[in-house]
Amino acid sequence: MTLKMDIPPEVTTAIARLGDHIRIARKRRAISMAEMASRMFVTRKTLSRLENGEPGVSLGVFAMALWVLGLDRELLDVALPEKDRAGIFLERRRLPQRIREKTDADDLDF
């Protein structure tokens, strides 16, 4: 991220929250920043930037933190296609015309 002028507050706070989550999870596991940073193969400062919610931290660092904490599987649920109801709806609407089965309002179960 280069210019933070355009980042909407939802995004800023979401990243800050993630940092909080990681810090809380680390403390619960009684791991020091130095120890955790070492397990993540980064420096203390980089971990600090992550926990402080700086948007410039890389996805890899973030994912490594979750992995060290044993929380990396949760990442797979983010934007999961199966759960993307809006996306599924839009895709269905945009599909080429098909044979209609029974009723004429079967695309309203959104």
Added chain:
Amino acid sequence: MTLKMDIPPEVTTAIARLGDHIRIARKRRAISMAEMASRMFVTRKTLSRLENGEPGVSLGVFAMALWVLGLDRELLDVALPEKDRAGIFLERRRLPQRIREKTDADDLDF
């Protein structure tokens, strides 16, 4: 991320999956890469790196993509302290000695 030698495969594939999720969500919404990159205030190439699962992409870019897709709220569930069962368990075990309620095995509801 600097050295990719140490990134475990779980992390690599998790990031790749996220990229897939974003690409699928974008296509379902019928948004071109150019259009979406512009809404994210990044270049097509950066969006491409994100969708291709490169770990060096910043958290901010990732979160902006989810925001543009309307999927940013899912991010807040990652590493959520309330759901961190392992963390809650460890924290409880490590707390200073407290008054024991009834049974002596109430820390086994893990």
Added chain:
DNA sequence: CGATGATGTGTTATATATTACCCTTAATTG
């Protein structure tokens, strides 16, 4: 088929992340 748009890829320049130091302060423990 031809045109248009989407996407992949490359390059150079710039901004920024990350490292490896060091120093300081706060907190915890003996």
Added chain:
DNA sequence: CAATTAAGGGTAATATATAACACATCATCG
């Protein structure tokens, strides 16, 4: 209280991300 450790912050050097172009390929649609 003293000692040890955790954590916050500063700097210079290096690595990398990102931007801003440009060009090529591929798919889609008229």
